[in-house]
Amino acid sequence: MPQSRSHLEGKRILAVDDEKDVLDTIEDALEGARVDKAQDYQTALDKLSEGNYDLAILDIMGVDGLSLLEKAVDRNIPAVMLTAHALNAETLLASIRLGAISYLPKEKLAELEEILDGLMAAMEAGEPTWKLLFDRLGEFFDEKFGPGWKEKDKKFWSEFSRTYHVSKGIQSRLKHDERVGLKV
Secondary structure (H helix, E strand, O other): OOOOOOOOOOOEEEEEOOOHHHHHHHHHHOOOOEEEEEOOHHHHHHHHHHOOOOEEEEEOOOOOHHHHHHHHHHOOOOEEEEEOOOOOHHHHHHHHHHOOOEEEEHHHHHHHHHHHHHHHHHHHHOOOHHHHHHHHHHHHHHHHHOOOHHHHHHHHHHHHHHOHHHOHHHHHHHHHOOOOOOOO
16 A cells, blocks of 8 residues: 655755754654754744745744744744743643644654644644644643643633634634635
C-alpha cells in the first residue's frame, strides 16, 4: 500500500528557539518541509516580516515567543508554541488567547513530525487544531498541571470547548485572509 503524502511536504516553516540543538532537531524532524531557523527575537521578527510561512514554531522563553505569536497572527501565519520552561496552564491559556493553533511541550519533540502533520491536516480540513491537541495530549497536561487545572478558569474552558472552531487565532487569521473577506 503506498504511503500517504505528508501534509508538511513542501511547507515553509519558521522555527524559533534560542537553543541551536532544538532548532536542529526540528529541522531534522521536518525533512520534507523547508525550515528557516532563528535563534533570537529580532531575527525571528525580521523573518516573520519578510517571509510567507505556512507555519511558525515559536519557543516561549528566551525569544519572547508570545510577542512573536502576536506578530505571526497579524501576518496570518499559524503558530505552534513550543516550551519546556514555560510549561504551565497559564502559558497554555495565554497561547490560546493570543491565537496559537497549538502548544507543545519540548518533551514531545520526538513526536513533532506526527503532531504537526496532524495539525496541518486538521487546518486543511477546517477541523479544530486544539481539539486534536487535547485528544492527543490531554492526559499529559492533566499529569503536568495537576488534577482540576482547568477549574481555575472554568468559564474560559467551558466556552472554549464549545467554540474550538472559532478561537481568537482563527478569527484573526480569517479577518486577515483576503480570500475569505469576513469582518470578524
